[in-house]
Amino acid sequence: MTDVQDVRRMDAQDTLAPFRDRFALPEGVIYLDGNSLGALPRATAARVADTVTSEWGRGLIGSWNDADWIGAPQRIGGKIAGLLGAEPHEIVVADSTSVNLFKLLHAAIGARPGRTVILTEPGNFPTDLYVAQGVAAMIPGASVRTVAREDIVAAIDDHVAVVMLTHVHYKTGAMFDMPAMTRAAQAEGALMLWDLSHSAGAVPIDLNAAGADLAIGCGYKYLNGGPGAPAFLYVADRHQAELRSPLTGWMGHAAPFDFGDDYAAGAGVNRFLCGTPPVIGMAALEVGVDLMLEADRTALFAKSRALCDLFVDLVESQCAGLGLTLASPRDARVRGSHVSFAHDHGYPVMQALIARGVVGDFRAPDILRFGFTPLYVGYEDVWRAVEVLRDVLASESWDAPEFHARSAVT
Amino acid sequence: MTDVQDVRRMDAQDTLAPFRDRFALPEGVIYLDGNSLGALPRATAARVADTVTSEWGRGLIGSWNDADWIGAPQRIGGKIAGLLGAEPHEIVVADSTSVNLFKLLHAAIGARPGRTVILTEPGNFPTDLYVAQGVAAMIPGASVRTVAREDIVAAIDDHVAVVMLTHVHYKTGAMFDMPAMTRAAQAEGALMLWDLSHSAGAVPIDLNAAGADLAIGCGYKYLNGGPGAPAFLYVADRHQAELRSPLTGWMGHAAPFDFGDDYAAGAGVNRFLCGTPPVIGMAALEVGVDLMLEADRTALFAKSRALCDLFVDLVESQCAGLGLTLASPRDARVRGSHVSFAHDHGYPVMQALIARGVVGDFRAPDILRFGFTPLYVGYEDVWRAVEVLRDVLASESWDAPEFHARSAVT
Structure with a gap:
């Protein structure tokens, strides 16, 4: 006792x-x-104050270059990659978890022509189900199929474009076997998309070792990035040239500051950026990620x-x-x-x-x-x-x- | 002289x-x-520090209620409405300008069945053109048509679902006649979507008097909301029940904290929220908006x-x-x-x-x-x-x- x-x-x-x-x-x-x-984190207040007072207040517009605001999505994404067994060029920080899920789900269906099903489980985190329903509603013939977690492997067939699961369940804490489920999806020709919101910084994750295809996750839980912190997304190197973001904002353009009229997708995971990065939130997130990286x-x-x-x-x-x-x-x-x-x-x-x-x-x-x-x-x-x-x-x-x-x- | x-x-x-x-x-x-x-704004540093140190640091999760983080999108949106001649319930703050444009463009085409064209001008702000191209690419039969600004009115026909223009041009500063262009679009059965990024806080705008349908805008320019500040979107009251957001995240749900499995669109403009609001960025934006509201x-x-x-x-x-x-x-x-x-x-x-x-x-x-x-x-x-x-x-x-x-x- x-x-x-x-x-x-x-x-x-x-x-x-x-x-x-x-x-x-x-x-x-x-x-x-x-x-x-x-x-x-104790260090966050000073870092945010410096971002506001010095970088924004004194550096003004020049801080996009001088304080590398423009590089924050890749820089912080690269650090998160170090926590998750990914290569630095496979993760960027951007938008919210919901928006990133939208991008990757839509891209996944686009990358599996002839397949129309998003397979997931009932009781998945609500925004995951809602976003999947929204994606399905906008693609002719697409649908969301939910089956109990013990039946998911058997339900993966050649209609399934993407299996979307939350690695650690938000309510019960139950954790999927990431490598096994990933293999099961890929064996049937589907892509596997992991929501790591309750996993990143909480449990061991090795995306590359698991052969993961796609993932998203949250900055404000175990990464201690602050309320509504920017989220992250992962696209395995081998899929980056093929996948297309449906949110074709200027920060995902191959040359955003050429100010041309026609969209051209940026290289690699950069194409999954969309609007102007939320600089102050990025600064707070980076402190949390840096602290997590210090821990054994x-x-x-x-x-x-x-x-x-x-x-x-x-x-x-x-x-x-x-x-x-x-x-x-x-x-x-x-x-x-x-x-x-x-x-x-x-x-x-x-x-x-x-x-x-x-x-x-x-x-x-x-x-x-x-x-x-x-x-x-x-x-x-x-x-x-x-x-x-x-x-x-x-x-x-x-x-x-x-x-x-x-x-x-x- | x-x-x-x-x-x-x-x-x-x-x-x-x-x-x-x-x-x-x-x-x-x-x-x-x-x-x-x-x-x-001088007041921003203290407000952001309070949000970080007191609301987040001491209030922790309770600040969603106690500091009304959860109400920030509507509260700040309502204040921006006061600057733009809109009703408080017609504007929310969320996401980036690019993401908000995606939501409203997609919703606009959905609200005009049988019409497939997004009409705009060449040389519009790049992200506007890129996002429009992305929306068109995902809707069968849809396309973006660009015509020189002096020919836009003549180009509005019954194929046009939505006319998308930036009110004040980012490069030249040239400003459209908002009421006249809005009437021209509506006369042909199209919706009018204004990008107010270079207008809000810079030039007189009266959305309701102009009969505006839809608008988006930026928080980090004349509203002094900070680098990458959250953006806003406007949906006229008369369109709110009809328009559907394609980004069906949990914050746009009718009852996000019921944690149900099925999406149900929230009331009014709330349905155009998506993920968790970026709290620290919202706090900085609110200071800028409050300051603008003080000015004659x-x-x-x-x-x-x-x-x-x-x-x-x-x-x-x-x-x-x-x-x-x-x-x-x-x-x-x-x-x-x-x-x-x-x-x-x-x-x-x-x-x-x-x-x-x-x-x-x-x-x-x-x-x-x-x-x-x-x-x-x-x-x-x-x-x-x-x-x-x-x-x-x-x-x-x-x-x-x-x-x-x-x-x-x-």
Whole structure:
């Protein structure tokens, strides 16, 4: 049985523990929602201030060249590639996850003539399903087919242009076997598109080793890039000449500053850029990515699994009989870096936890979701969080009117 | 003949002159490129720092509700509506200008069944042409037709789904008659889409009075929202129920936090949102928009015209015989807030001006472009800029090797 001395010993032995002080976390908060919005790196405020005051304020228009604003999509993309087992020229930072998904889904169908199906699973992250439905609606004959995850491999046939899956499920944390699923898609002639939003910086990913075709991901979760940070997209080198972006903005042009009238797709992954890059958001994202690159990733992913395992064990021992049901895989090898439990009163329970300084989130209809970000969450945090959870449930303190009031964002 | 005493008197009488101190402009620079990237409002640094340090750092995920991050697209859109003669519920802030143009062009063609042509002019801003070409390429039978601006009205026929024009031309500053062109498009059953990137905050616009259908625009020019600021889009109330966004991301869903599997378009203009809003960029943009809202717009537009007129007069009198040819309309009533002159050696001439602290920009092949932003440019600035221009041209100081070296961004 784990006790508080054990978790303190684990923290004392944690080689990643010094990263905690690199984040500006508020006192008294145990932040278990870095899988929704990563915490603020201490270095970000100064970098953003410099971008605003010096680069924009004093450098003005010249900073496109002098501060290399124009190169930020490729520069930061190249750094993310280093986290994900990709080549630097295979990733750019641009737009939102949703917009990048649109580009790659549309391009994927275009690259598989005669195939019209986007295959995915029900309960995938909503924007993925919605964007896929939008793409299908605009291509004659195209459709979205959803099948339960255990039936996906069998459902890949020669109608499927692209298999679109979220590597780590946003709600349950269940993780696909990326190499195996990629091979299964490719074996039937389909392209495989991975949404890495809940994976990048959270679990080991080696896109090239997996033979991945296409991927997108989010900058504001484990990459700690800030609210609404720009997103990234990956196109394997072998597909770059063939795929066409449907969003043919000037930044994806072969020569944007020639100001010609006719679109000509830029080289490689650059063609998947569209409008002017969001410079301030890019600066914040780069700080988060740089910090992630500093961490030993073997240690990072080992700690992620250990934190999640500890949480599951403690909840099941400390909160037995209090109405919680594990909604995530028990086996860390097929789970991301967050853990969910179902509870009949999930919404007010989470509000009560937040009021006590334990910040996770609620996902309809009944999921309490807890993210374990190894750069700034420690073992004693997990211990304390479970103490609070037990107390909230055992005392039924969640059943107060203020915890039932719904917010705009849940 | 205007002399320096005259321009000083004009500055002394300028009711907008106090706004100059609201911007953090570097010493010794006459900034005539606010039409490309607006200057930094002094209030922006503190607002961005607060968004980063307090809202993100301390408020964390709760700031989606507590700091109303989730309402920023509508809140800032509503403020921009106040500048443009629109209702608050007709404008949202989202994505880039290019992405917003894609949404509205695609939606416009969808709303005009049987019509397949996007009508525009050659030499429109490149991203507008490129995005239109991309939209046309993905809709069977659709095409982009370009005709010279004087022939556009005659070219609107029952094949035209949407007329897409930039209200103030990015290179010449020539301005269309918005109400007349809008009526001409509508008379033939087409929709009219205006790109207001070089207009918003620069010239009088009354979208509702003009009967406008659709518009997009840029946050980082006269609205002083910062490099790569989020863009805006306008859909007239009467079209909102009918038009469908092709980018069906979760933020455009009727109930994004229900996390359902099926897309259902949000109410009104909200359906044209797509991914998670870029919060830090939104905060910077809001400061710029708020500052613009403080200014008396009658005085603002009168000063814009006066600055441009003064510049044209002074260049033609002071720089006669030095190789400059006016490339903008002489008549302020059909001109935006920037003025261009052609010169055979435009590129090195502009680099030499910038080295002397007069910052305009170059547009291929031969255009020197000067923007006059009435919030922070004064009459004596115009006088000094023309002095430097005359000196650079008369001395041929531009013909030094360092001024010929091309940068990534021109």
